[in-house]
Amino acid sequence: MMRTAILVMGLVLSGCASLPQLDPPPALRDPAGLAGAAVLAAYEGDFPTDRWWLMLGDPVLDQLVGEGLAASPDMAGAAARARRAAAFQDQAQAALLPTLAAEASGAGVRISQNQGFPPGLIPGSLLSRGRIAALAEFDLDLWGRKRSALAAATSAAQAAQADMAQARLLLISAIVAAYIDLDQLFARRSLAEAALDIARQEQALVASRAAQGLENNAATSRAESQASRAELELAAIDEAIALSRNALAALAGAGPDRGLVIVRPTLAEPRSLALPANLPVDLVGRRPDLVAARLRAESAAAGIGVARANFYPDINLAALVGLEAIGIDNLFSGSSLIANVGPALRLPLFDGGAARAGYRSARAEYDEAVSQYNAVLIDAVRQVADAVASKRSLVDQIGAARRAADGAQASLSVASERYAAGLVDRRSVLAAERELIVARAALVALNSRNHQADAALAVALGGGFMADSASTSEPER
Template sequence: MNKTLISIAAAVLLSGCSLAPVYQQPLAPVAQAWPSGDAYKPAPTAPGTQAAADIAWRDYFTDARLRQVIALALANNRDLRVAALNIEKARAQYGVTSAAQLPSVSASMSQNAARTPANMRPDGEAAISRQYSGGLGVASYELDFFGKVRNLSEAGLQTYLGTEEARRAAQISLVAEVVNSYLTLVADQQRLALAADTLKSQQISYELSQRRFAAGATSGVDMYEAQSSVEAARNEMAVYTAQVAQDRNALTLLVGGAVPDDLLPQGELEAVTQTASLPEGMPSDVLLRRPDVLQAERTLRAANANIGAARAAFFPSISLTATAGSASGDLAGLFKGGSSAWTFMPQIRLPIFDGGANRANLTIAKVDRDIAVAKYDKAIQSAFRDVADALAQRGTLDERLASQQALADASDKSFRIHEARYEKGAESYLNALVSQRALYAARQSLITARLAKASNAVTLYKVLGGGWQEEGGGQVAAAGAGAGVGAGARTRAN
């Protein structure tokens, strides 16, 4: 062993330092501000408005029925239950790893009996000898001079904390899915109601055209055109009847059981889409608080600790095995005076030649760390893109909704004029049919636009990291994250 290695070993023995690289939070590979342009129009927010991560879902969604449905989903959803069980599993695995930092003490009692045959004894008589022993023992306790056990324990801790972040991310996604499923059900119920109203109107027009045809006032063309509109409306009724049933099935799956009828949505979209005010903040304040980003950082911290464990394999390892107790040739004298016995077996292992296995393991640990950095970068980039997309939608939805409302109003006026002219016999039913179909399409698109705006409020809340708190009013501690994106510099320790 050369002098350099001896000096390093001595320094570590005296200081007890870890061989893991000093962790520094990587720089975020995204811009320091959200995108700007025609699609991005900032929404006004009240002074002192909380960030999304600080707003509990109970405070953000104001509809009482919807909040009860979300609570049912959080209690019964199987995917979220699996995420919670993964936390329990990771906690137990961390307990196994951290237990290696303490000696394992066990108690034992034993008897050793041996029979010596007569032909092997000088007196020519067979004999049975017995030996009894009992005591406490420590088996192969490793003295952690080089931080191997501590680093493995730290890696286990970070993995465990990462599963907690994964559960929070799963809850955020579940809350958003439940709300969007609920809103989709409301929208499809409105579409079904619109199809029913259209069918009723078309049946009235069809009956009128039948009477006129019977009286010889019109040709059969108007009657058959009216009949075609009736059949088209019946088809739409069937489509949306099935869609509403499928929406309920989707909601049932998310909730993990049947949703009570009194909690199903009632009325218009506007009745269930009221939400709290929501600022988007700055990337450095928002992205590092998302649970999926925090989970990626936990993985990076674990990989960093594994490097320390891999480096410790190059240095000597010292383990102790010891027992203390009593031994006697007969059971009655096992714990009497003069029967004490002990053993002490220290062992030092110095790696000399391993075919490059230790060096390969260190390389693997470093590559795993670099992979974790890349995944952490990707998590931040994906989070940035999610928020930017939601902001782009939010900036254009008001204009889209206003234009769609104006189109629906104009189509309604056009249809009423053509319908009145047809009833007076001033024109054929074809013009009324064309305008009626345009009105129906405009109203359907208006429902779609309203749903898009409601869903955007849900998406923006989700991508900004809101939805995992049960109750509001508290600040979320972003454990392990720095104060800002640029809090640290990316390192590549060798």
């Protein structure tokens, strides 16, 4: 017995090839180390809800988002990938359980007469042969290969669920951004119509004065050119509106006719800046792309455990019991019973370096996953900082634009009063109206940017996503 144990131990040790010596594994970046106290100062706010687009107060937008989530091929694809990852997880879970199989066979056999037995002892005719057996197997998983595979599959399945949440967030973000652009285009169209009306009034005025000999051909041509440019601007905006409607229809998973019934948006006023108090730490569990990247790093860490276990022997327990007989008539007699119970040992003595290459590959996959997570984390904090910077800057820009619009309105009032008093001609009033349109166009663009900044901040904060946990796993050394 002692000699047998020593022999088995020697075989085990000889079968355990040495692990490659690699550099220490990289670490997931600590979000607390990304300084942001100055830029990301809290304004007593909360994270957005998972229906954050309702802050824009437009029921048509809410309807488009609902249609998009229900009909988007991107969402269907993300759901299919999540189901596939869940199936892999179930397969890994099943691998940890004992297996039980049944087998049955029947055949006609003729036994060779040339086996060293006396003539006549072995029948020379065609005989029937039958076998019925049950087989049970259980892998002891002494080195955790299957447990590591289950951990990897579980993290991958959870990452696929986070990917589905990210696909949802990106789709909603695209619909909201396109809808805000459509709102701006309609506002610009109203201003372009007013500008065209002014240009036509001025064209008619110049033509009348030219008929009286008060203007030359150059003034007439200039007025006609200005009217043509105004018509061109209006036509370009109409084209942009049509394209924006087509884009929204496609995002909603419908054909272009769906876009024809999208009316002018009615957006609520932009929101004031609000930030949660625990940025950027809370982003780790609030952004689906960050959660997915972290879970993939955990899956890759578990994959190292699988690769490590390939260096060690496998021990399976197997049991077989059944009936086997030559001559089907004898199959169910007690003397036909067969049984086999015992362990099976597999030693990785030589594989041409496959295990070492697999280990290096698993480590490289983990290193890549960590680098991707760190990149996503840094970019997530930057996106929040960008949205915050835009919101803070837009406060001053919109204030200045409103003052400019108020000044243009006051200038128009003065010009109208002077025209009524006969101190200036109609062209002074038209010039003041044109300046007011320019000022209002600048304000429209800034208000649209303010809405976009609100949406960008909601997306950067995760769009209402909440991870179940934010734990991290380090790879086996």
